[in-house]
Amino acid sequence: MYLKPNVVFEPLVDRWYAWSHLISPATSAMNITGRHLSIMESYLLAPGIHAEAVLNPKMRGGPFMDFAGGRIEEVRTLEQDTRRKRANMIEFSKAVKELDKMLAAEAKGFGLEDLYPKVPKLLKGYVELFYDRNNNAAFRFFESLLYKSEFHDTSAQSMAFWITNNDHRPFCLSTPRLDEPEVLHLDIPFLHRGIDELARMKREPQTLSYIKEILGITKEQEALFETFFTTTPHPAYKKYNGDKIRMRYFGHACILVETKDVSILVDPLISYYGYDSDIEHFSDSDLPDVIDYVLITHNHQDHILFETLLPLRHKIRNMIVPRTEGGRLEDPNLKLMFNSIGFKNVTEIGEMETVEFADINITGIPFTGEHSDLNILTKACHHVQIGEFKLLFMADSRIMEPELYKHIQRAIGDVDVIFLGMECDGAPLTWLYGPLFTKKIARDQDATRRLNGSDCSRGMSLVNIFHPKEAYVYAMGQEPWVEFISSIKYTDESNPIVQSNQLVRLCHERSITAERLFGEKELLYERQLIGQPELA
Numbered sequence: 001m002y003l004k005p006n007v008v009f010e011p012l013v014d015r016w017y018a019w020s021h022l023i024s025p026a027t028s029a030m031n032i033t034g035r036h037l038s039i040m041e042s043y044l045l046a047p048g049i050h051a052e053a054v055l056n057p058k059m060r061g062g063p064f065m066d067f068a069g070g071r072i073e074e075v076r077t078l079e080q081d082t083r084r085k086r087a088n089m090i091e092f093s094k095a096v097k098e099l100d101k102m103l104a105a106e107a108k109g110f111g112l113e114d115l116y117p118k119v120p121k122l123l124k125g126y127v128e129l130f131y132d133r134n135n136n137a138a139f140r141f142f143e144s145l146l147y148k149s150e151f152h153d154t155s156a157q158s159m160a161f162w163i164t165n166n167d168h169r170p171f172c173l174s175t176p177r178l179d180e181p182e183v184l185h186l187d188i189p190f191l192h193r194g195i196d197e198l199a200r201m202k203r204e205p206q207t208l209s210y211i212k213e214i215l216g217i218t219k220e221q222e223a224l225f226e227t228f229f230t231t232t233p234h235p236a237y238k239k240y241n242g243d244k245i246r247m248r249y250f251g252h253a254c255i256l257v258e259t260k261d262v263s264i265l266v267d268p269l270i271s272y273y274g275y276d277s278d279i280e281h282f283s284d285s286d287l288p289d290v291i292d293y294v295l296i297t298h299n300h301q302d303h304i305l306f307e308t309l310l311p312l313r314h315k316i317r318n319m320i321v322p323r324t325e326g327g328r329l330e331d332p333n334l335k336l337m338f339n340s341i342g343f344k345n346v347t348e349i350g351e352m353e354t355v356e357f358a359d360i361n362i363t364g365i366p367f368t369g370e371h372s373d374l375n376i377l378t379k380a381c382h383h384v385q386i387g388e389f390k391l392l393f394m395a396d397s398r399i400m401e402p403e404l405y406k407h408i409q410r411a412i413g414d415v416d417v418i419f420l421g422m423e424c425d426g427a428p429l430t431w432l433y434g435p436l437f438t439k440k441i442a443r444d445q446d447a448t449r450r451l452n453g454s455d456c457s458r459g460m461s462l463v464n465i466f467h468p469k470e471a472y473v474y475a476m477g478q479e480p481w482v483e484f485i486s487s488i489k490y491t492d493e494s495n496p497i498v499q500s501n502q503l504v505r506l507c508h509e510r511s512i513t514a515e516r517l518f519g520e521k522e523l524l525y526e527r528q529l530i531g532q533p534e535l536a
């Protein structure tokens with residue numbers, strides 16, 4: 001039997017859609033209290049307000065549960081279970097709050113050693129205290145030790161599987177997954193090899209008894225589980241064997257770069273298939289059997305999707321992620337996070353650092369903005385050079401100081417193709433990072449601390465500096481299969497659409513090929529070898 005192509009793999013933590021901040025122990029504790037419990041409590045107090053807010057387009061992506069005001073008892077049970085099972089994480093988040101308070105009250109520029117006895121008991125040995133150069137006290141976690149502690153509890157992880165016939169799902173950061181008759185819920189951690197074996201069955205047939213045994217399917221689960229399989233083989237993936245560089249846009253920020261020797265997948269986000277969709281798109285069947293490199297640009301939930309990555313884990317050879325070592329709560333380490341969920345061969349890349357293989361160089365390029373002015377370093381744009389052909393994946397960078405990119409251009413030269421995200425009206429700081437703050441953020445400050453990508457003038461400054469032959473706007477969160485995570489729905493008047501239209505027009509005026517990508521796109525480039533004249 002083969003696995004049907006529209007079986008959703010939904011990774012969950014405490015029954016909430018899993019994203020990286022729910023794996024990294026400290027951010028996970030803060031999200032349990034500051035997001036999950038807070039949304040559940042609010043729902044139980046006023047379910048009607050949530051039901052109304054979900055229908056209001058202005059509230060899209062807000063902290064409102066999409067249960068039409070119902071399912072109260074189930075939400076109450078989930079809330080109580082969370083309080084019981086995650087008591088240690090709730091205590092952890094309280095201790096972080098206490099530590100912040102203690103440092104604010106007592107760290108006045110004098111030696112910090114005397115304050116160690118006042119660190120909350122639960123955090124003792126997990127933090128180092130320090131000052132910045134302006135005598136503001138803060139702390140860092142020994143994050144690798146947190147992964148070895150009770151605060152990294154993989155029993156909170158589970159997987160939901162079901163057959164989808166459309167791209168609709170409620171906004172995933174605000175609505176947990178309750179039991180549904182058509183959803184099979186398995187209490188297995190993300191490390192479980194059954195996930196790999198099940199995903200392999202998209203291409204390699206297996207017996208049902210084999211996969212049932214690995215996943216521990218019970219008698220009660222059997223009937224539903226068996227509906228996930230078919231005897232019909234999937235359309236075969238045709239390996240790219242041409243001499244060119246082939247690039248395929250899979251939606252949002254996900255791009256596959258292939259030569260006949262190597263495949264590179266940037267910010268994986270792959271849709272399902274096997275159901276009617278109005279939009280042509282590449283899908284799982286267009287991915288090679290082996291992905292040599294996965295490149296991750298930054299730690300946002302629409303760029304690191306476990307739902308895509310876990311089923312691909314068995315075919316990913318290497319991952320390149322941005323480096324962080326700060327141990328700051330707001331900037332968890334991605335390598336540790338990926339290792340903890342079964343991804344091996346994760347290489348961290350620093351700014352202007354290069355990883356080389358075959359005739360390919362990947363260089364980490366500074367990524368500025370789009371992080372609400374927090375000191376978050378886990379972000380890298382990727383400069384991919386294949387032979388003499390140069391591609392620049394700028395993700396959601398906001399170009400605040402063009403001088404930076406002039407310095408970079410002097411180091412790497414002009415590029416052939418730029419990909420730039422232009423979600424220039426991003427969400428405010430608290431939308432994503434609110435649970436990590438232990439003091440209330442003033443509304444007016446929040447409004448100026450946004451997750452903004454580049455607008456037209458900022459985007460054009462890159463074009464002016466790197467002189468690309470082609471410029472593509474991507475990562476706009478517009479594809480229907482991205483909406484559940486991006487919470488974006490634009491109209492023609494939306495500023496990111498207006499700004500990106502303008503950038504495309506300006507590029508055309510200069511004879512630069514330009515387009516805002518949507519759905520799918522295939523591009524082919526000559527593979528010019530280093531030191532060789534351009535091929536015809």
Ligand SMILES: [Fe+2]
Pocket residue numbers: 298300370396
């Ligand atoms: Fe982002």
